[in-house]
Amino acid sequence: MFNKRTSTSGRDYSPGVLIGNWNEDVSLEEDCLKDFLYRRERGELLIQRSKKLKETLYKKEQLSISKDGFIHFGDTVLLVSPDNNKSPMENLPAVSGNLSLAVNPDEASVHTSAKLPVPCGLSAFRSVTPIGRNAFRILSTEGEAMGEPVRFGQNFGLGTTGGFPERMLFLASDHKTFVNKAKKSSLQSVFMTDELSYLASWQATFLDPQYRMEYEGFPVPSNSKILIIHSHTNQGLAVPRNFWIWTYFGKEYEVNCHTYLDSHKAEEDKNYWVVVTGNPSDELTTMFDRPPPPSEETRVQNSELHTET
Template identity: 40%
Template structure:
């Protein structure tokens, strides 16, 4: 005997009253969180807006880096070495990489946090660091960062870093390049390019760019050729 539907679509069955109350409670909870800005999508938007906001780097007048300067750390582009497989070319900047799970439940960046390298030299809240004194020279009065001095960064990160341009990791912002604290030396005991990091300051002619965007002056050979050709420089 075939089963028959003895009830019409408008008939309520089971704990229908509880289901209605639960649905209303979920809606009230949703509206309350939206009003307070506590929805997951709202948290994500605020966090990304904060750490991806444009930043202005410090402009140096004397050519030195100073304590308190805002800079970006850049691993300059270099040829592939012994790495095999995929290889990220271009200038890479050190960026903070928040924990994906913790970023979902907090509006603020939790420190210390991980770091990664990204192919960009545009200053943002994510890759802009402040040079700070460490405990060994906290009483010094010289504002200039000298060679060999220990220093700290406004966002915790290792200073003796290397880039694994052939190793990629999934971060809160997508696929990026791994950064590790290790020193690689060649046969002459010289650090390899993957260990080279530059402190980059702002462009005095355009505060939205960096010193990497300033055209390099022509070499002596170029000037000689231009003089022979009658080109004014």
């Protein structure tokens, strides 16, 4: 006699009883197991792809070291929105501190893919440590040789670093539309795309408007405040600092492409950027980590002390 049992699963007999298309069920389970083992060996499981992308995003990157004080095509750098040096209460509702530009894939992509999605979002977060998320490579868009200095008014591209060897994405923007706009500020958005076109072309502009024409064509200094202007729309890359967004990585800040002007028609600090290079005395840190040079008063005091001794 069969060992009959009552069950809500739809099966009235114990697992040892062969009923229905039992042979097909066994074959299907074996095929599923073989497929699982095959995909695991090739690293194609969702959990493996998710882990690979997260490891790439958090992987430490080494920045290029500028020997002449300028930035060059092919350099790996950070794009940092510098602190405006205001007190927290004076700066409200905006956030203080240095913010670095970083790729910001949506949470679904982080969990299901080993590659950055296209298009991919951007944000700014409180860190100047070079990792896969916030390290960018300066690219030639008009045939300039790698190693040549980037000049004011010259077009260049910004791409993700070697952490994504299978597909490099490029920083881009386009005119604001009803659908394509920044979520919080509703201004012109920025995004990462896989096509190095005119939408991914940028220019460095000298900070002081009074000397802007004189510096046209001069090499762009590294670790100094500049403006980064989108060549197609003539709008400046900016971090408003008063629009924050929740991301897979936590609370971060919106990045858009808009030129903020003060009452004197000069760009505000929301448009200021510093192209940060590596620290020559320590390859794992940046120029932001180097101690500031002594002030003139300190040098005079040290000189007097040395003379007395």
